[in-house]
Amino acid sequence: MKYLDEFQDPGLARRLLDEIRATVTRPWALMEVCGGQTHTIIRHGIDQLLPDNVELIHGPGCPVCVTPLEVIDKALEIAARPDVIFCSFGDMLRVPGSDRDLFQVRSRGGDVRVVYSPLDALKIAQQNPHRQVVFFxxxxxTTAPPNAMTVHQARKLGIPNFSLLVSHVRVPPAIEAIMQSPSCRVQAFLAAGHVCSVMGIREYPELAERFRVPIVVTGFEPLDILEGIRRTVRQLERGEHTVDNAYPRAVRPEGNPAAQAMLADVFEVTDRAWRGIGTIPASGWRLSERYRDYDAEYRFSVEGLTTREPAACRSGEVLQGLLKPHECEAFGTTCTPRTPLGATMVSSEGACAAYYLYRRLGTPPTPQEASPVA
Structure with a gap:
């Protein structure tokens, strides 16, 4: 790849769309797994350019969105402690817990800091040896290997005041859970290319065979998405269900062995709750026994918290692909990026945020919008 424009060429996009239209003979429902792919689709109007009988269902591929409410509340409880410096990426600060968010914790005196790498948090721990530093x-x-490496470094360097609040999830078990749902309409998947660049594709053939669904590994630029859709529709029309790597410039079948080795050393697979979906077996990681002293949940004993989801928030249905964001009664009115009811409106990869930014479908006009222009 020399230039980003190579993957946003309108002429090639038209040719891919023509091929898709020429191939499709009946209705198909495809799910893009990653929230980054959802934003590309909505921002560029790809779903509106496709034939009417090709539907894109937005999957639960936004890590902020699927972080369960109980973990958010644990983060808030830890961050409010006077001896703690709580570090997080910026998109977590406005995610609502049961009764507050990290911005509100900071406004009330909590030491909450935005960092750009877990190694930044480790450096803060070195600079503040008399305070506990927690990274969310x-x-x-994709983000699990650098977090694992940071814990590995903390242990290697003997930095005892650093810990990790872990909420890492895995894509293949989520695909399995989606396909086993009684309300599932998904007939094929666009798999997340950055996930496969780390883990490879070895877990996907068994899923494709068992559920008889094509799985096409796809990138994130408009032409990546269209090429992924073209390959997926071609398989569906032929009655095939294989794993196809449409992102070879970034994904090798074996993935990244060094990253996988780091994950195997620091983490162990565990059941994990997904916000709006529930617990999915073997769908996440936690720190292994060897690194348990660096587990913030263990260190701060944050158990037994009572959580409360907003009754008006329908993000769970959005995350399961049962509801488009603009079909929610609260969308764009009582739920906005500044006053979110759920994480799907906050996250830079959330489906609700994508619709709000790029396509305010079904939203009543503001008074300024409704007024005639003089």
Missing amino acids: GIGFE
């Missing part, structure tokens, strides 16, 4: 480690297989 969330995400899929």
